[in-house]
Amino acid sequence: MSKLQEALAGGKFPIVVEIKPPKGIDPEAMLAPVKSLNGRVTAFSIPDNEHAKMRLSPVAAAQLVKAAGAEPMIHLTCRDRNRLALESELLGAAALGVENVLIVSGDFVNQGDHPDAKPVYDADSVQLLQIAKGMMAGHDSAGNELKGAPRFYLGAVAIPEADPLGPQLLKVKKKTAAGVDFLITAPVYDLTKLQEFRQKLGAGAAIIATVKVPKAAEVEQALQGKLRKVYTLPASVAQELKADDPAEIEKKGAALAARLLKEIKAKNLADGVYLKARGKGELMAAILEQAGI
Numbered sequence: 248m249s250k251l252q253e254a255l256a257g258g259k260f261p262i263v264v265e266i267k268p269p270k271g272i273d274p275e276a277m278l279a280p281v282k283s284l285n286g287r288v289t290a291f292s293i294p295d296n297e298h299a300k301m302r303l304s305p306v307a308a309a310q311l312v313k314a315a316g317a318e319p320m321i322h323l324t325c326r327d328r329n330r331l332a333l334e335s336e337l338l339g340a341a342a343l344g345v346e347n348v349l350i351v352s353g354d355f356v357n358q359g360d361h362p363d364a365k366p367v368y369d370a371d372s373v374q375l376l377q378i379a380k381g382m383m384a385g386h387d388s389a390g391n392e393l394k395g396a397p398r399f400y401l402g403a404v405a406i407p408e409a410d411p412l413g414p415q416l417l418k419v420k421k422k423t424a425a426g427v428d429f430l431i432t433a434p435v436y437d438l439t440k441l442q443e444f445r446q447k448l449g450a451g452a453a454i455i456a457t458v459k460v461p462k463a464a465e466v467e468q469a470l471q472g473k474l475r476k477v478y479t480l481p482a483s484v485a486q487e488l489k490a491d492d493p494a495e496i497e498k499k500g501a502a503l504a505a506r507l508l509k510e511i512k513a514k515n516l517a518d519g520v521y522l523k524a525r526g527k528g529e530l531m532a533a534i535l536e537q538a539g540i
Contacts, residue, residue: 249346250318251290252400254519255429255453260512261289261519262540263320263431263455266312267526268293268303274311277303280528285317287535290347292521295322299359306336309345319345320402326353329369330378330388337379341397349402349431350375372403373418376425405430405454407444408437408479416447423451431521433478434459438507441516456517458507460500460524460534461485463493501530505537512538 254261264284266277281291291312293305309319321340323333340348350372356364370378370388378388385396403422409415419430434457435441445454461469461480468474469485488499501524508520524530 249400251320251347254289262522263290263292263519264288264522264531265292265294265526268305268308270302277308277526278311278315280526280531281312281315281317283528284531290318290320292320293322295324296327299354299356299361301361306340309340310343313344320347320349321345322349322351324351324353325368325370325372325375326366329367333370333375334378334382334387337382338397346398346400348399351404373421373425376401376403376422376427380426400428401426402429402431403427404433406433406478407435407441419448427452429453429455431455432457434523436481436484438510438516445516453518455519455521456511457521457523458504460497460504460530461488463496466496501534502537505534508534508538
């Protein structure tokens with residue numbers, strides 16, 4: 248059983264922080280927060296070519312995190328691989344002792360640094376959850392027996408601030424039916440909507456709410472009404488974070504993240520928190536300290 252699974256099963260409040268795999272083979276910057284925060288957080292989450300930008304393999308990065316004495320969570324995107332490669336990647340992760348896997352569909356390639364790449368999407372996130380569950384039962388997606396079944400703790404994405412919310416609830420319930428163990432939300436800023444989402448979803452998978460420090464560019468886009476993300480940065484929040492200096496925006500964003508984290512925990516709005524702060528260990532440590540974690 249992974250530490251994340253153990254924490255959620257035991258009613259604890261795990262903190263998962265996102266680190267950034269390098270665009271190259273030098274892992275120093277990726278591992279810096281692992282070394283400084285290990286023991287203070289439950290797991291270190293590793294994106295899979297996030298925003299369709301090529302970076303180090305999450306499975307390789309996970310092995311480096313494990314070698315540093317910490318627990319990894321890998322993302323696995325449906326965008327870049329057919330089901331043969333997805334299943335092979337899952338087996339590779341399991342063989343290295345990686346249990347926490349976040350299944351994601353993946354951003355479109357035209358948003359990244361390889362716009363001419365061909366997207367695959369041979370399986371969507373619900374189908375890949377079903378495939379992973381089948382592998383845990385001892386067979387691949389074609390029904391062939393596996394010699395040694397993997398063990399996973401499977402996650403998927405949810406968007407509490409989706410508008411309208413109905414289609415999102417339907418999709419999340421499909422993921423629940425497929426056997427998802429935990430849900431990681433898109434970044435949340437409106438905690439009333441997070442509470443409503445949890446109430447409407449009802450019992451089931453654990454919910455880990457994402458708290459993010461927005462980039463200066465995102466704040467500017469939100470102020471102009473041009474932010475194009477799966478989540479919403481309310482104009483009132485963007486106005487609160489507004490500043491001429493990007494460093495000041497980051498400082499204000501960290502204070503906001505700490506406030507949100509503290510309130511989510513105090514009001515039991517989620518079962519844990521997922522912290523996104525551009526992989527900056529010092530920034531994440533400051534947020535945890537301000538939140539009293």
